[in-house]
Amino acid sequence: MTPSIRTSLLALTCLACLGVAPGGIRARSQQEEGRPPQDRVLSMFMQAKLDHSKDVLEGLTIGDFEQIVRGAEALRQLAENELWRVNPDITYTRYTEEFIRLTEALEEEGREKNIDGATLNYVNLTINCVNCHKFVRDRRVTFREPETLRR
Structure with missing residues (x-):
């Protein structure tokens, strides 16, 4: 695996853990919409x-x-x-x-x-x-x- 691919995978993993992976922000805001x-x-x-x-x-x-x-x-x-x-x-x-x-x-x-x-x-x-x-x-x-x- 090249260093740039390894860096990209690490960045995506970190973003996923933070809940901001593609779709993560939208999913969180959709959860919020149903709350009082x-x-x-x-x-x-x-x-x-x-x-x-x-x-x-x-x-x-x-x-x-x-x-x-x-x-x-x-x-x-x-x-x-x-x-x-x-x-x-x-x-x-x-x-x-x-x-x-x-x-x-x-x-x-x-x-x-x-x-x-x-x-x-x-x-x-x-x-x-x-x-x-x-x-x-x-x-x-x-x-x-x-x-x-x-x-």
């Missing part, structure tokens, strides 16, 4: 959070401290948006407070050009996100009416 408007807005909001997280990760990997700070600031601003408040539960509120604290620490480490500190805060931020999303998924089940849980 508030779910589509929340989905777009969560996609923005993911995009800003990727910006921070890219900044960490290439040592671009300005990109780290911009991404962390954007994440913090999302957490301060009313769309973020999807659950009044105290546990969810604590995850949000921790998220904001970690984005602020990430911004500070970026400004100080401390790659190790920024990386540690990014890892902790990621753990916080995964745990919060797990909590929200688990809570959605308990919010259902008992009849819907029967088989």
